[in-house]
Amino acid sequence: MELFEALAQRYSYRGGYRRQPASRTDLRKILEAGIRAPSGCNAQTTTFVAVDDPEMIAKIAVIVDRPTVREAAALIVCVMETRAVYHDMSFGVEDCAVAAENVWLALTALGYASVWLDGALRLEGRAEKIGALLGVPPGSTARILMPIGVPAEPGVPRDRLPFEQRAFFNHWGSAAGGSGKD
Amino acid sequence: MELFEALAQRYSYRGGYRRQPASRTDLRKILEAGIRAPSGCNAQTTTFVAVDDPEMIAKIAVIVDRPTVREAAALIVCVMETRAVYHDMSFGVEDCAVAAENVWLALTALGYASVWLDGALRLEGRAEKIGALLGVPPGSTARILMPIGVPAEPGVPRDRLPFEQRAFFNHWGSAAGGSGKD
Numbered sequence: 001m002e003l004f005e006a007l008a009q010r011y012s013y014r015g016g017y018r019r020q021p022a023s024r025t026d027l028r029k030i031l032e033a034g035i036r037a038p039s040g041c042n043a044q045t046t047t048f049v050a051v052d053d054p055e056m057i058a059k060i061a062v063i064v065d066r067p068t069v070r071e072a073a074a075l076i077v078c079v080m081e082t083r084a085v086y087h088d089m090s091f092g093v094e095d096c097a098v099a100a101e102n103v104w105l106a107l108t109a110l111g112y113a114s115v116w117l118d119g120a121l122r123l124e125g126r127a128e129k130i131g132a133l134l135g136v137p138p139g140s141t142a143r144i145l146m147p148i149g150v151p152a153e154p155g156v157p158r159d160r161l162p163f164e165q166r167a168f169f170n171h172w173g174s175a176a177g178g179s180g181k182d
Numbered sequence: 183m184e185l186f187e188a189l190a191q192r193y194s195y196r197g198g199y200r201r202q203p204a205s206r207t208d209l210r211k212i213l214e215a216g217i218r219a220p221s222g223c224n225a226q227t228t229t230f231v232a233v234d235d236p237e238m239i240a241k242i243a244v245i246v247d248r249p250t251v252r253e254a255a256a257l258i259v260c261v262m263e264t265r266a267v268y269h270d271m272s273f274g275v276e277d278c279a280v281a282a283e284n285v286w287l288a289l290t291a292l293g294y295a296s297v298w299l300d301g302a303l304r305l306e307g308r309a310e311k312i313g314a315l316l317g318v319p320p321g322s323t324a325r326i327l328m329p330i331g332v333p334a335e336p337g338v339p340r341d342r343l344p345f346e347q348r349a350f351f352n353h354w355g356s357a358a359g360g361s362g363k364d
Binding site for chain 2: 001002003004006007008010012024027028029031032033034035036037038040042044046047049052053056079086087089091093094095096097098100102104105106109118119122123134135136137157163166170171172173
């Protein structure tokens with residue numbers, strides 16, 4: 001799939017999935033997209049656990065009880081590490097987010113749909129429970145959960161605010177200020 | 183450019199740029215890629231300021247004194263807002279990071295190179311100085327600076343740790359555990 005098409009077609013899917021597996025070939029391609037994501041100081045702080053064992057998916061669906069998780073062909077858990085890599089700064093949150101976006105674009109291009117589950121993992125100890133199930137070591141956190149499957153009823157990308165409210169040229173509030181070249 | 187090719191070709195460029203402008207058509211396409219990026223609860227907390235006025239670029243290059251900034255055809259400043267959107271959580275950091283990755287992939291596909299400047303902005307009040315120059319309103323922060331230009335001497339993507347150290351199946355440390363389907 002062409003890049004700009006993938007950027008445009010990626011969307012949050014919260015419905016059920018068809019009973020159609022995600023092949024290890026596809027999962028590897030998706031994980032490799034995540035691995036290629038940039039990270040602060042190339043510290044590569046994000047690690048991925050792909051879950052395609054139906055029993056493990058069922059266990060995680062008890063913790064995060066949603067159709068997309070329950071019916072997923074696979075789950076990608078993006079595991080975050082927040083050690084300082086530049087002065088006293090960690091870029092672990094950013095690294096993990098960017099890796100998830102790469103994963104999302106890759107699975108979109110391969111015909112799957114997903115949703116980024118993150119806030120829900122930070123409530124009711126869900127991240128810790130998933131971490132314990134998957135053997136995530138101390139100091140790392142199961143930060144983002146992305147179900148993968150072929151959507152039962154494909155959705156559409158949500159609207160965005162108009163360009164003029166999200167982007168400016170040369171100064172905040174200036175739609176066409178400065179020295180535009182065409 | 184094909185998605186997986188763009189993911190593979192994106193890299194951090196820290197050198198100088200050719201004297202070749204970035205057209206407003208290209209900049210709009212790059213900004214639209216950033217706007218399409220996902221955000222927690224679709225709160226769209228990232229705003230972009232594209233700088234292609236040579237005088238403004240020169241002023242920013244005084245604050246962030248690097249060849250990629252000084253010689254850039256344009257700069258994209260990703261401005262972050264960190265208001266709570268889900269329970270007491272903000273996803274502003276993640277939103278801004280993901281938007282920057284979309285920007286980076288788009289500019290790669292259009293033949294430009296860039297680098298993600300972030301940590302440096304958090305030192306010596308640089309983010310505040312850039313924010314003041316661009317008129318960024320209180321409560322928002324110039325978080326990520328991305329120069330754009332045609333590289334004088336193209337570089338290559340940096341290596342990644344082997345797949346087996348970054349990704350597991352079904353359990354941490356397990357390269358091929360569980361129920362792989364091919």
